[in-house]
Amino acid sequence: MSRFDGTREEAERHDRADPLGFLRDRFVHAEPDLLYLDGNSLGRLPADTPEFVADVIRGGWGRGLIRSWNDWIDWNRQIGDRLAEHVLGARPGEVVLSDSTTVNLYKLAWAALDHAPGRRALVVDADDFPTNRYVAQGLARQRGLDLRVVHSDMDRGLDVESLRAVLDDQVALVVLSHVAYRSGALADMAAVNALAREAGALVLWDLSHAAGTVPVRLTEDGADLAVGCTYKYLNGGPGSPAFLYVRRSLQRRLRQPIQGWFGQRDQFAMAPGFDPVDTVDRFLTGTPPMLSTAALVPALALVEEAGVDRLRAKGRLLGELAVDLAARRLAPLGFRLASPEDPDRRGSHVTLWHPDAWRICRALADEAGVVCDYREPDRLRIGPSPAYTRFTDVWDALERTGRLVESGRHTRLPRAKARIT
Amino acid sequence: MSRFDGTREEAERHDRADPLGFLRDRFVHAEPDLLYLDGNSLGRLPADTPEFVADVIRGGWGRGLIRSWNDWIDWNRQIGDRLAEHVLGARPGEVVLSDSTTVNLYKLAWAALDHAPGRRALVVDADDFPTNRYVAQGLARQRGLDLRVVHSDMDRGLDVESLRAVLDDQVALVVLSHVAYRSGALADMAAVNALAREAGALVLWDLSHAAGTVPVRLTEDGADLAVGCTYKYLNGGPGSPAFLYVRRSLQRRLRQPIQGWFGQRDQFAMAPGFDPVDTVDRFLTGTPPMLSTAALVPALALVEEAGVDRLRAKGRLLGELAVDLAARRLAPLGFRLASPEDPDRRGSHVTLWHPDAWRICRALADEAGVVCDYREPDRLRIGPSPAYTRFTDVWDALERTGRLVESGRHTRLPRAKARIT
Numbered sequence: 043m044s045r046f047d048g049t050r051e052e053a054e055r056h057d058r059a060d061p062l063g064f065l066r067d068r069f070v071h072a073e074p075d076l077l078y079l080d081g082n083s084l085g086r087l088p089a090d091t092p093e094f095v096a097d098v099i100r101g102g103w104g105r106g107l108i109r110s111w112n113d114w115i116d117w118n119r120q121i122g123d124r125l126a127e128h129v130l131g132a133r134p135g136e137v138v139l140s141d142s143t144t145v146n147l148y149k150l151a152w153a154a155l156d157h158a159p160g161r162r163a164l165v166v167d168a169d170d171f172p173t174n175r176y177v178a179q180g181l182a183r184q185r186g187l188d189l190r191v192v193h194s195d196m197d198r199g200l201d202v203e204s205l206r207a208v209l210d211d212q213v214a215l216v217v218l219s220h221v222a223y224r225s226g227a228l229a230d231m232a233a234v235n236a237l238a239r240e241a242g243a244l245v246l247w248d249l250s251h252a253a254g255t256v257p258v259r260l261t262e263d264g265a266d267l268a269v270g271c272t273y274k275y276l277n278g279g280p281g282s283p284a285f286l287y288v289r290r291s292l293q294r295r296l297r298q299p300i301q302g303w304f305g306q307r308d309q310f311a312m313a314p315g316f317d318p319v320d321t322v323d324r325f326l327t328g329t330p331p332m333l334s335t336a337a338l339v340p341a342l343a344l345v346e347e348a349g350v351d352r353l354r355a356k357g358r359l360l361g362e363l364a365v366d367l368a369a370r371r372l373a374p375l376g377f378r379l380a381s382p383e384d385p386d387r388r389g390s391h392v393t394l395w396h397p398d399a400w401r402i403c404r405a406l407a408d409e410a411g412v413v414c415d416y417r418e419p420d421r422l423r424i425g426p427s428p429a430y431t432r433f434t435d436v437w438d439a440l441e442r443t444g445r446l447v448e449s450g451r452h453t454r455l456p457r458a459k460a461r462i463t
Numbered sequence: 464m465s466r467f468d469g470t471r472e473e474a475e476r477h478d479r480a481d482p483l484g485f486l487r488d489r490f491v492h493a494e495p496d497l498l499y500l501d502g503n504s505l506g507r508l509p510a511d512t513p514e515f516v517a518d519v520i521r522g523g524w525g526r527g528l529i530r531s532w533n534d535w536i537d538w539n540r541q542i543g544d545r546l547a548e549h550v551l552g553a554r555p556g557e558v559v560l561s562d563s564t565t566v567n568l569y570k571l572a573w574a575a576l577d578h579a580p581g582r583r584a585l586v587v588d589a590d591d592f593p594t595n596r597y598v599a600q601g602l603a604r605q606r607g608l609d610l611r612v613v614h615s616d617m618d619r620g621l622d623v624e625s626l627r628a629v630l631d632d633q634v635a636l637v638v639l640s641h642v643a644y645r646s647g648a649l650a651d652m653a654a655v656n657a658l659a660r661e662a663g664a665l666v667l668w669d670l671s672h673a674a675g676t677v678p679v680r681l682t683e684d685g686a687d688l689a690v691g692c693t694y695k696y697l698n699g700g701p702g703s704p705a706f707l708y709v710r711r712s713l714q715r716r717l718r719q720p721i722q723g724w725f726g727q728r729d730q731f732a733m734a735p736g737f738d739p740v741d742t743v744d745r746f747l748t749g750t751p752p753m754l755s756t757a758a759l760v761p762a763l764a765l766v767e768e769a770g771v772d773r774l775r776a777k778g779r780l781l782g783e784l785a786v787d788l789a790a791r792r793l794a795p796l797g798f799r800l801a802s803p804e805d806p807d808r809r810g811s812h813v814t815l816w817h818p819d820a821w822r823i824c825r826a827l828a829d830e831a832g833v834v835c836d837y838r839e840p841d842r843l844r845i846g847p848s849p850a851y852t853r854f855t856d857v858w859d860a861l862e863r864t865g866r867l868v869e870s871g872r873h874t875r876l877p878r879a880k881a882r883i884t
Contacts, residue, residue, distance in 0.1 A: 331701075
């Protein structure tokens with residue numbers, strides 16, 4: 043039995059009862075009629091961000107000039123501590139903003155492999171986000187390691203038992219995503235960490251699709267290492283800097299490969315030899331991009347005000363509504379759910395398979411005012427970010443999708459995949 | 464015989480005759496009385512930048528949302544091509560914006576070491592900028608290579624003969640700075656490249672203190688590899704993304720270690736195995752920070768309009784004036800030149816040694832409205848960026864320095880080096 047009745051009125055009732063409804067106006071909606079269900083690719087612009095960044099440009103850079111670095115030098119760590127407390131369930135001094143997710147993944151994976159030199163294997167998920175797989179492939183080749191692959195289900199995610207099957211005393215590191223980029227499947231972090239610990243391996247989590255929308259409890263769940271981006275549910279803007287997490291007890295035992303001056307003890311003494319600080323800052327590299335960093339400050343304030351638990355509750359309900367409406371309205375048109383059915387096993391996005399998903403995705407954006415994502419193979423990825431998406435947005439988007447497919451208008455588009463989005 | 468007479472009137476005449484005088488008003492001068500001689504640490508804010516970045520935030524991010532990536536995805540390369548043509552003397556498709564200087568140095572050094580697996584040594588300059596030395600130290604340890612050190616003179620820079628002495632058929636790579644961060648000494652790029660080529664080694668240049676103020680001729684001088692930052696004389700803002708250069712004939716033969724999805728052929732097909740593109744884009748890693756990237760667009764337009772040759776001519780004259788005034792006004796107060804005397808052997812900054820340089824630098828900023836840099840050991844670094852610095856700024860700054868030291872006010876400050884700048 044569905045908890046929904048499929049009507050738009052019901053979606054309207056959910057909007058009226060939404061405790062996070064007030065957040066919508068804290069974001070910019072330049073095209074009010076646009077149904078934006080791609081907050082899991084690039085989160086919307088918070089309303090306070092333009093002025094905050096403008097102040098950093100005019101005040102910090104323009105007026106303060108080099109002197110502003112006395113202040114900026116601490117932002118990576120300050121923002122890291124806010125992420126630790128409000129988003130990641132970690133402790134102060136365990137999270138820092140740095141580089142991109144890709145570069146952080148490389149740094150921490152390298153450090154973890156150094157940590158267990160006798161172990162000759164690295165485990166990666168065949169269905170993980172490409173950059174994670176590519177980085178792991180590179181590391182395995184560079185270091186002459188055995189790359190073991192766990193095959194999580196493309197739609198249902200990781201079965202912990204299949205991970206157990208590839209773990210033994212040769213495995214140094216397991217790289218996994220907390221929320222699968224394609225299906226939204228949510229991995230059982232505590233179970234995976236416990237299993238890996240039993241086998242003597244470290245786990246490096248990619249939290250990109252989880253941070254800010256799923257309660258992440260790194261300390262409670264016994265996490266070793268994590269990385270993640272900040273431009274999805276954290277709304278930090280295009281390419282905003284990534285974060286990295288290293289459990290406190292591991293920090294002094296790990297050395298990352300890119301020995302940059304931002305990881306150096308007494309950085310401006312510029313001593314002859316590299317001597318990394320004892321803190322999480324040892325995983326920093328070069329000078330961070332401060333304009334892109336600045337945009338995170340107002341964005342994080344919104345997530346903190348909302349609270350990840352409330353965002354999760356709403357995100358879960360938005361997802362349930364999408365799944366229910368997809369079953370009612372879109373399944374008869376050839377769609378099927380390509381995400382876990384159980385909302386406890388999903389993050390905040392929902393994926394639908396359709397043989398013509400590419401052209402449907404294009405036509406939705408070009409002709410129906412609905413922006414969602416296409417993902418290979420043949421999947422529409424719908425990411426209703428709970429911070430600013432209304433239940434009626436989901437209802438309207440799925441209704442517009444149904445009408446579009448019924449009309450057949452998408453079939454006039456070329457099949458060639460010539461665009462990113 | 465000096466070409467200067469030491470009077471302020473002469474500096475005023477140079478300002479009146481300055482063909483780049485018009486550029487000053489294209490930059491923000493929030494404190495008109497501030498003498499900012501630290502453009503070689505963080506260049507000033509171009510007047511057009513706030514609005515340009517604001518448009519990217521409001522239009523690109525706020526309105527365009529994820530769709531703007533169809534455009535942004537090419538910016539790294541487009542800006543790279545502009546740098547290649549107008550700043551670096553390289554060809555289209557040889558330069559791309561990416562990560563930080565530190566990360567790029569690591570990537571290209573790694574790739575170069577892979578290129579010559581039989582060679583077991585890496586050469587670094589003991590006086591190079593810290594991050595370059597630290598990255599090289601890390602690579603040597605990680606790969607079990609011999610780290611050979613060339614000792615360039617702290618004040619006069621690299622003697623090519625001392626480099627010759629450490630080169631042999633074991634050397635895979637030489638890492639050097641084109642303009643020395645401390646002294647401003649300008650290395651002879653063509654001679655070094657020729658020498659290394661003769662020995663069968665590649666050279667990786669750090670162009671951070673050269674780009675935008677010294678004509679760099681990568682193609683003409685036979686350069687293999689280069690990296691550099693964009694926040695000094697290119698005025699890209701705090702931590703703006705770095706660039707990297709790989710000579711076209713080397714691109715397909717080199718593989719960088721951080722196999723990110725931005726280097727992948729047909730990136731959004733998200734294929735199982737890493738298969739790097741054939742172009743310079745193979746040296747990209749993760750999602751670039753677009754707000755910090757955007758700030759480079761108006762900044763580069765100014766450098767292009769001025770032309771590096773004109774910037775060099777003015778920068779050279781500013782440096783000569785500073786050296787002349789330092790000899791007249793400051794040498795009697797205990798200063799001595801800690802840069803090459805010959806302007807052909809210097810970039811655009813000039814360094815002065817004084818036993819109390821740290822406190823003088825602090826007092827200049829706090830009490831005399833002069834911002835320059837302190838660098839270990841006991842050096843004032845004066846970087847009059849030719850794009851916006853007047854000859855009278857240099858004259859006034861050195862005069863204020865003389866008065867400050869005569870007054871002894873700096874001696875009231877603590878000796879402890881508790882601040883960055």
